Each structure stands twice: as C-alpha cells, then as structure tokens.
Amino acid sequence: xxxxxxxxKRSFLLGLLFLILVVLVTAPLYTPGYFVVLxxxxxxxxxxxxxxxxxxxxxxxxxxxxAAFFGVGIYTSTILGEALPLPxxxxxxxLASFCLALLVGALTLRLRGIYFAIxxxxxxxxxxxxxxWWEVNITGTTGRVVPTVGNTTVYYAMLVIFVILxxxxxxxxxxxxxxxxQSIGDNEEAAAHTGIxxxxxxxxxxxxxAFFMGAAGAIMAKRWTYIDPKIAFNPxxxxxxxxxxxxxxxxxLYGPVIGAAFFTLLKEYLTTTLAKYGLGELYMLIFGIVxxxxxxxxxxxxxxxxxxxxxxxxxRTSGEQHAST
Amino acid sequence: MLVTILDVVxxxxxxxxxYALIAVGLxxxxxxxxxxxxxxxxxxxxxxxxxxxxxxxxxxxPLVSLAVxxxxxxxxxxxxxxxxxxxxxxxxxxxxxxxxxxMLAAFGLLFxxxxxxxxxxxxxxxxxxxxxxxxxxxxxxxxxxxxxxLGFAIAIGVAFYIFLARTRLxxxxxxxxxxxxxxxxxxxxxxxxxxxxxxLGTLLAGLGGSLISMMISIQPTMGLEYTVIALIVVVIGGLxxxxxxxxxxxxLGLVGSIVTYIEPGLTMVAYYLLFMLxxxxxxxxxxxx
Numbered sequence: 001x002x003x004x005x006x007x008x009k010r011s012f013l014l015g016l017l018f019l020i021l022v023v024l025v026t027a028p029l030y031t032p033g034y035f036v037v038l039x040x041x042x043x044x045x046x047x048x049x050x051x052x053x054x055x056x057x058x059x060x061x062x063x064x065x066x067a068a069f070f071g072v073g074i075y076t077s078t079i080l081g082e083a084l085p086l087p088x089x090x091x092x093x094x095l096a097s098f099c100l101a102l103l104v105g106a107l108t109l110r111l112r113g114i115y116f117a118i119x120x121x122x123x124x125x126x127x128x129x130x131x132x133w134w135e136v137n138i139t140g141t142t143g144r145v146v147p148t149v150g151n152t153t154v155y156y157a158m159l160v161i162f163v164i165l166x167x168x169x170x171x172x173x174x175x176x177x178x179x180x181x182q183s184i185g186d187n188e189e190a191a192a193h194t195g196i197x198x199x200x201x202x203x204x205x206x207x208x209x210a211f212f213m214g215a216a217g218a219i220m221a222k223r224w225t226y227i228d229p230k231i232a233f234n235p236x237x238x239x240x241x242x243x244x245x246x247x248x249x250x251x252x253l254y255g256p257v258i259g260a261a262f263f264t265l266l267k268e269y270l271t272t273t274l275a276k277y278g279l280g281e282l283y284m285l286i287f288g289i290v291x292x293x294x295x296x297x298x299x300x301x302x303x304x305x306x307x308x309x310x311x312x313x314x315x316r317t318s319g320e321q322h323a324s325t
Numbered sequence: 326m327l328v329t330i331l332d333v334v335x336x337x338x339x340x341x342x343x344y345a346l347i348a349v350g351l352x353x354x355x356x357x358x359x360x361x362x363x364x365x366x367x368x369x370x371x372x373x374x375x376x377x378x379x380x381x382x383x384x385x386x387p388l389v390s391l392a393v394x395x396x397x398x399x400x401x402x403x404x405x406x407x408x409x410x411x412x413x414x415x416x417x418x419x420x421x422x423x424x425x426x427x428m429l430a431a432f433g434l435l436f437x438x439x440x441x442x443x444x445x446x447x448x449x450x451x452x453x454x455x456x457x458x459x460x461x462x463x464x465x466x467x468x469x470x471x472x473x474x475l476g477f478a479i480a481i482g483v484a485f486y487i488f489l490a491r492t493r494l495x496x497x498x499x500x501x502x503x504x505x506x507x508x509x510x511x512x513x514x515x516x517x518x519x520x521x522x523x524x525l526g527t528l529l530a531g532l533g534g535s536l537i538s539m540m541i542s543i544q545p546t547m548g549l550e551y552t553v554i555a556l557i558v559v560v561i562g563g564l565x566x567x568x569x570x571x572x573x574x575x576x577l578g579l580v581g582s583i584v585t586y587i588e589p590g591l592t593m594v595a596y597y598l599l600f601m602l603x604x605x606x607x608x609x610x611x612x613x614x
Contacts, residue, residue: 062425111608114361114424118556119604125553126597133590235549239432246429285444288436295430296409299416 024159028152036155040223042264043158044216045244047165049260050253051212052241054169055205057250058181061112064238065104065120068127069097069210071233073217075131078227082147090157090218097214098207105203121238128233135229143228146221157219165212169253172205181205247294249301258302266290332465333586334579339471341578342478343533347551348558348570349482350529356565357502357522359420360410360427365555366548367438368398368527372534373543374446380453387455387539391477394531402527405434406520414519435548442545452542474536481532485525486567498522502565557600563610572611 028036048066056063073093080089108119135142172178180201183191192198221227240263241256248259270283298305347369354362375394379385385393413430417423456470489495500508501518509515533551537543558577562569577596584595603610 060421060425062428107605111604113421114355114428115560115604115608117361117425117428118560119601122597122601122604126594126601129591129593129597133588133594136590137588242429243432282440282444284436285440288433288440291433291436292409292430295426295433296412299426 021163028155033151036151037223038265038268040151040155040158040220041268042261043155043162044220045240045260045264046257047158047162047212047216048237049241049244049248049256050165050169051209053245053250053256054172055202055209056242057245057256058178058185059202059205060185061202062114062117062242063120063206063209064117064242065101065123065210066213066241067233067235067237068120068124069101069213070217070220070237071124071127071229072097072100073214074221074224074227074232076214077218077221078144078146078232086149086153086157086219086222090161090215093218094211094215097210097217101207101210102203105206121235124233124235124238128229128235131233132229143226146225146227148225149222151223154219154223158216161212161215161219166253166257168208168212172208173253177201177205243291243294245301247291247298247301249298249303249305251300251307252303255301255303262302329586331463333582335462335465335467337579337582338575339467339475339578340581341575342475342482343536343574344554344558344577345571345574346478346482346536347530347533348555348562348574349485349567350526350533351552351555352559352562352565352567352570353498353522353529354526355559357498358406358410358519358526359414359424360406360431360523361424362523362526363428363431363552364435364438364548365431365526365530366550366552367435367442368402368530368548369534369537369551370442370543370545370548371401371438372398372531373538373547374442374451374534374545375531376535376538377451377453377543378446380455387535388473388477391532391535394535395528398531399524399528401524403520403524405527406523407516409434410523411516411520439545439548446545448545450542450544453538455539468540470539474539477536478533481529482567482571485529489567494518494521554596557596560600560608560610561603563612566610566612569610569612 024039027039048070052063052066055061073096076093076096077089080092084092104120104123108116111119132142172181180191180196183194183196184198184202188198217232221232224231241260244259244263245256246259247263248257249255267283267287270286274282294301300307347365350368351362351365354360354365372394375397376387376390379390379393380387410427410430413426414423417426456473457468459466460469460472489498497508497513497518498521500511500513501515501522505515505519508518534543537551554577558570558573560573561576562571562573577599580595580599581592584592
C-alpha cells in the first residue's frame, strides 16, 4: 500500500515537472515579450542561487565569490564576442570560472568559517579593481559593447542551463558524493577519517558551482549589451544568492529556486510600482526590511514554513480520519 | 626626493590612524560579540553625516560633535544588539551558525541604514572645510585637520585600551571574549556585556566617521569601502587585538600611500593582495592568538 503511494506520488511529481518544463519551453510562443525578459532575470538569479547552494548548502562554507565567477563569465563572453557560436561561448565562460574556482579552492583550503567568506569576497573586489585599472591604463577604454542576440535566445539558453543545473544538483544530492559533502559540513575531520578525500570533494564541488555561474554570466552579457567592470563584478551579486538561498530555505532542492524567484519578482514589482509614485529609491529600503525580517522570523526559510504548514495540515486531516473510524 | 619619501610616509601614517580606529571597533564586535559586522561602514557614514549636519546647520565645531555623535551611535548599536543580534544568537543552533547568520543580518542592516541615510540626506557628495590651513613638517606640507584627526584617533585608541585593561567593565569584556559561557558563570551579565561591546564598536566607527568627515568628502554609499578596509586591517593585525589593529592600520596606511604615489588606480588591488596573501600565510594576523 505504502509503496504504491510512494510510486504514484513520484510519477505525479515527475509529470508535474514535465508539465512545468513544457509550459516554460512553449511560453515565448504565447506570452508578451516582457515575460521572456523578466523570466531570463529570474533564471539568472535562480542559477546563481542554486549553484551557490550546491557547494555552500551542505558544506556550510559561505562563499561570497559568486560575483567573481559570474563576472568572469561575462568578460569571457565579451572578449570572445561573435567569433564563436553561442553554445561554445557559454561553455568557455563556464570553463573559465571552473578553472578560477579550482585555483581559488586549492588556495583557500586551510581557511575555515568566516575567513573563507572574507577571502572569497576579496576575490570579487580584486578582480573588479584590477580590470578597472587595466581598462583605464592599458587598453584606455572603460566598458565594452557586446553584440546582442535576441531576448528569446537568451531565455532558451538560460532555460537549458537551468535544467542541466537542476539535474546536476539533484544527482549530487542523491549520490555518495553528496553524502560526502554533507559529512564534510557536519564534521570535516570525521569525514576525512572515514576515508573521504575532503580536499578533492570540496574543490570539485566549488568548481562545478562556479561553472554554472560563469555560464549564466556568459549569456547574460549578451542581454546587457554594455559591460564595464562595475556591472560585471557587482558585489551585490555575491550577497544576493546567499540571501535568496536562506530566504527560500536550503533543506530542499526547490527552496533556493523559490527564494530566488520570489526576490527577483519582488524587486521587479517594487521598482516598477514605486517608480510610478516617484519613490524608486525606496525599493532598496523595503528590500532590506524584508531581508531582516526573513533572517529573524524564518530561520529555515520559506521551505521550513511550507513544511510546517503541511505538517499541521496532514496532522489535522489524519486526526479527522481517526475520529471518523 | 627625501621630502617625497617623507610626504608619502607621513600621509600613510595620517590615514593609518583612522584605519586603526575603525578596525578596533570591528575587531571588538567580532572578537567578543562574534558578529562580523558588514554594516560597520554604515555607522562610519552615520557619524560623518551627523557631524556634517551639526557643522553646516548648527555651526557646531566638528571636534565638539564627537561628544554628540559618540553617545547617539553607541545607543543605536547597543539597542541593535539587544534586540536584533541577540535574538539571532539565541535562535542559532551553534556559535558557527550564528557567525554566518549574523553576517547576513548585518548585511540586511547595511541596506536599511544606507537607504534611510539617502532618504534623509540625499545621495549626493557632501563636504565642509574645517582647519584646512597648511602645516609644514620638515618640508612636507599637510592640512592641519589631518594632524588633528590623527591626534584624536590615537587618543581615542589609547583611552579605549586603558578602559579595557584597567576598568571592571573592561575586564568583563575581556572575560567574555575568552569564554562567554564561563564568564557568565562567574557573574558577568553576558547579554549586557555583548550589547555594550557591539555598541562600543559602533561608537568607534561613528567617531572614525566624524574624523573622516573633517578631511574628505562624504556620501551615503561610502560605508562598504571602509568596512572592507577595517576588515583588512583586522586580519593584518589579528582579530581581537587592539595593538594589532593599530599596527595593521599604520601598515595599511603606509602601503596605501606608497601605492597611491606610484600608481593611484591600484590602491585597492594592493590592499586586497596584501590581505589575501596574509590570509594564506598567517590567517591569525600579526598579533593574533
């Protein structure tokens, strides 16, 4: 009886996911052009947040290097320009970030806790200021114009990266590799003693998460059309994934997705609505207040809240069943 | 040539004093209250803007407004810890989890303080002139306000060091830094001491901001840069060490003025390189335990 229920639940979930995918794939055919633009932004934040969670969720290392990996992807795509077909540009953008993450990961293995966070944040700033200096003094021009591709192309590229990322995240979570990551987060020394190659697991995961951030950056550059170091290496993009992941809740795979989607839509809503009343600047303030309340009142994120409500709902319904029999 | 070297060295020391002061505040907040306060720079900004307002609107001498700024910002910090960070501390499952959470909490605070400041003062750059006449030191020429601020920075640092070393409350703070649980058992009111520490951290940031506003122009988004500088200084000097913060502050000030002299665009890059190398070679800092 229980097995049947599990199976049917699973096939129901698979069907639902398939349906969502079909809707997302066909959406540009029947939605206004605005949807594609907005959805690309939502996907961008989802990709950053989910890839951040792949590494930082189970291990507990707070990485603030997201903006660095994203920016490296942007710059790779900017430099390559139209020389190569789009999928290859995206792949190279991801690989560039992957390599940077391997290097950084190998360097920072000794750093724990807050030191790792500070170091990774430094990485963003050092790249930003160095490239800024390079552009001002060596090439003599700040900022570049990127040859654009259509909004729909950007949307589909984001969708493909997103689907691959979710599959990767799922398989990492449900594999021995994921268990190894989890045990590193619980107790790193104990994990090492049970025969896990702690260094390798951490560095590889860090690099995988960087790959997706770089890929997202490479495609996003095509939509932003104008790029300079301050746009590409915006420190805010290091913090947003952390906040979105925590707001969504990292206990489940869909948590960061919900968190990222919620925040991006909130930002979009606030900027457009407040701008109508001439209060555009207020959005950052409201954003901060939402953030602070989320940290205070939703320690396990939206997912925690949903699970709590679901638990209460189940208890109540099963209680009614018992009462009736 | 000699004068140039003197120029560069003195300029470095003058800036180093301020760096040290704001780093002591950050170091205290992390070393005792375990809050890595990303919003530290916002309190510097608040101090700078309160001083600016008092000077331009009420004509109050900036050095006098140190005495006004300090208590206001201390109370803000104290209340923030009492309500916001303390409830986080209680709800966090482990000290390590609290460190992560409190950093993010401080980041949320950064958003709020910065944007409230923009609402009040506008996003533009502000400045005023105070003690700007030139002073000649062995051929090198500086504005008098730089010397005054260095003097105040050192005086505040020394006073603070004596407070920690000699007074009863200072002893309680040091005990809480070493082992909060045991300090609590020995009769130290931990919640109060942690809140005082956080308040003192914001107080030092505010005073630093007041001093900064006398020398350079200010704007509501200036905070993050100073937070980053304070972080670097703290890592150079060693977390929780006040003399370390001063050594680190002067080192960073010197490095900054040397690099600025050679290639101004690379100052921040040099700061970060120094900082990342140090993190890799000696993460505990020069005087860290």
